[in-house]
Amino acid sequence: MNSLSSRFSSWRHTRGTRDRNLIQSLGFAALTAAALVTVFPIVLVVGFVFWNGAEAISLEFITQMPSDGMRAGGILPAIVGTIWLTIGTGVIAVPLGIGAAIYLVEYAQESRWTRIIRIAIINLAGIPSVVYGLFGLGLFVLLLQFGTSILAGSLTLAIMTLPVIITTTEEALRSVPNSFRVVSISLGGTKWQTIRRIVLPQALPGILTGVILGLERAAGETAPILFTAAAFFLPRLPSSMFDSTMALPYHLFVISTQVPGMPIQIQYGTAIVLLTFVLGMNIVATIIRSRARAKRQW
Amino acid sequence: MNEIVAPETNDYKIVIEDLSVAYSDGTESLRNINLKIPANSITVLFGPAGGGKSTLLRTLNRLNDLADVIETSGHVWLDGKDVLDPEHDTIALRRKVGIVFARPIVLPMSIRQNLTYGLELAGKKDNGEYQKIVEDSLIAAALWEEVRGRLDDPAISISGGQQQRLCLARVLALQPEVILLDEPTSGLDPISTGKVEASLYELAKKYTIVLVPHSVQQAARTADRAAFFLGGELIEYAEGKKIFTNPQDQRTEDYVEGRFG
Numbered sequence: 001m002n003s004l005s006s007r008f009s010s011w012r013h014t015r016g017t018r019d020r021n022l023i024q025s026l027g028f029a030a031l032t033a034a035a036l037v038t039v040f041p042i043v044l045v046v047g048f049v050f051w052n053g054a055e056a057i058s059l060e061f062i063t064q065m066p067s068d069g070m071r072a073g074g075i076l077p078a079i080v081g082t083i084w085l086t087i088g089t090g091v092i093a094v095p096l097g098i099g100a101a102i103y104l105v106e107y108a109q110e111s112r113w114t115r116i117i118r119i120a121i122i123n124l125a126g127i128p129s130v131v132y133g134l135f136g137l138g139l140f141v142l143l144l145q146f147g148t149s150i151l152a153g154s155l156t157l158a159i160m161t162l163p164v165i166i167t168t169t170e171e172a173l174r175s176v177p178n179s180f181r182v183v184s185i186s187l188g189g190t191k192w193q194t195i196r197r198i199v200l201p202q203a204l205p206g207i208l209t210g211v212i213l214g215l216e217r218a219a220g221e222t223a224p225i226l227f228t229a230a231a232f233f234l235p236r237l238p239s240s241m242f243d244s245t246m247a248l249p250y251h252l253f254v255i256s257t258q259v260p261g262m263p264i265q266i267q268y269g270t271a272i273v274l275l276t277f278v279l280g281m282n283i284v285a286t287i288i289r290s291r292a293r294a295k296r297q298w
Numbered sequence: 299m300n301e302i303v304a305p306e307t308n309d310y311k312i313v314i315e316d317l318s319v320a321y322s323d324g325t326e327s328l329r330n331i332n333l334k335i336p337a338n339s340i341t342v343l344f345g346p347a348g349g350g351k352s353t354l355l356r357t358l359n360r361l362n363d364l365a366d367v368i369e370t371s372g373h374v375w376l377d378g379k380d381v382l383d384p385e386h387d388t389i390a391l392r393r394k395v396g397i398v399f400a401r402p403i404v405l406p407m408s409i410r411q412n413l414t415y416g417l418e419l420a421g422k423k424d425n426g427e428y429q430k431i432v433e434d435s436l437i438a439a440a441l442w443e444e445v446r447g448r449l450d451d452p453a454i455s456i457s458g459g460q461q462q463r464l465c466l467a468r469v470l471a472l473q474p475e476v477i478l479l480d481e482p483t484s485g486l487d488p489i490s491t492g493k494v495e496a497s498l499y500e501l502a503k504k505y506t507i508v509l510v511p512h513s514v515q516q517a518a519r520t521a522d523r524a525a526f527f528l529g530g531e532l533i534e535y536a537e538g539k540k541i542f543t544n545p546q547d548q549r550t551e552d553y554v555e556g557r558f559g
Binding site: 180190197198296298 | 359361364389390392393396397399401403405406407415416418419420452453454468469472
């Protein structure tokens with residue numbers, strides 16, 4: 001007690017109150033600046049894109065086929081293609097990812113095996129997306145002969161999205177208090193009844209958030225669909241999952257680098273549509289999460 | 299191998315025979331427990347923490363299966379059937395032998411749903427009898443008057459004492475035969491504690507009750523019969539009046555008189 005207070009008083013003598021206040025203010029200013037600096041680029045990107053592309057946005061732009069070598073008209077096939085790829089990815093990755101997470105959290109005993117699976121999943125998330133693209137080309141397009149198609153692209157994107165869905169679902173399942181499981185079992189519930197009636201409903205908002213964030217990433221990726229699904233230009237909408245398709249991110253790449261004389265508004269207009277699509281999913285995820293937090297009963 | 303025969307269980311609901319339980323972290327939680335628990339009475343398991351009371355309780359409805367147990371040996375005869383038999387239907391067992399935990403753990407749903415949850419798990423459809431079961435079990439747990447007007451409110455919205463009585467009612471809704479209570483009043487105020495104890499006296503007329511009390515005083519108040527556990531062993535088992543006024547074992551006496559805790 002005594003030694004503590006003497007230490008404090010000696011410390012107090014080294015710097016005056018004014019000095020300390022100055023240091024405090026400087027530190028505060030530096031942290032505020034750091035926060036602002038990180039927000040700045042995001043605002044800049046969104047602002048820049050909208051500033052340059054707003055002119056191109058019209059009902060026609062999102063409902064019409066491209067014309068004049070994609071220099072005019074709309075981008076409907078790219079929008080439809082991205083929607084199909086996102087749905088395809090979801091149909092494949094969501095049940096698999098949630099199933100795997102349920103197995104890992106609720107059923108698997110902690111063992112060398114589950115640790116290996118977890119490490120594999122974490123590393124899967126670190127693979128560069130272009131490598132997924134190449135893998136998809138080799139396996140789905142060529143070996144399984146799906147061709148350059150929505151199916152091959154969705155499968156490739158699904159593999160890339162799986163780690164995100166599995167890890168976020170695992171986290172959501174773990175956040176459900178274990179006491180609920182014990183109570184449910186003690187009332188004569190089977191393991192599966194407990195998972196279905198207690199654990200999954202409680203974890204659902206967290207799972208949905210993870211699913212949406214995963215799909216959002218898939219929707220915005222270019223490299224994985226580059227060799228597996230994307231078409232340079234298609235004057236029609238895809239009619240089956242074995243069709244190749246235009247897609248927003250790849251279309252943006254094409255019209256930004258491959259087509260001479262491309263009006264800048266069309267490029268940025270396409271970027272606006274892609275951003276809106278992705279940010280829209282993000283907002284939905286945020287709403288789900290905050291609603292669930294307000295309603296949570298534990 | 300010699301055939302395992304159930305002992306005479308006419309007068310006893312539960313007969314525990316040579317029960318030992320060991321956990322995987324090397325602690326042996328129970329050693330050679332022999333205990334006969336009569337029906338329609340309150341049997342109290344008491345003693346200092348770590349004595350194996352909770353383990354014994356959770357072994358009776360096989361909830362201990364969820365714990366890190368490496369070995370359970372011996373027999374627990376319930377109505378002449380060994381619940382430790384691997385073939386024993388644990389789902390049916392847990393409906394028949396309900397448990398109330400130390401902390402009130404209500405499920406994240408309404409008061410009513412908490413009560414009907416077990417029935418739904420059992421596959422019982424609501425043909426109009428749910429309402430009566432809800433009412434009866436709440437009355438038996440001395441909670442009906444306090445919540446009758448808000449059965450569809452979230453269970454978390456009622457007080458801790460009320461939640462614990464809801465947990466008791468939730469067990470009663472399954473119409474069990476045995477009720478296990480693991481320090482059910484440890485987190486409750488004296489008034490709520492009194493209400494829970496009062497319903498236990500009433501319930502003992504119909505059910506077999508095994509209670510781990512949260513104090514010696516509660517043990518003395520509630521016990522028809524009491525078993526003193528110390529370090530995984532059953533030290534003494536006798537009628538409540540006898541064990542608290544005239545204990546036979548020195549260790550029981552020391553504990554009851556508060557010489558160690």
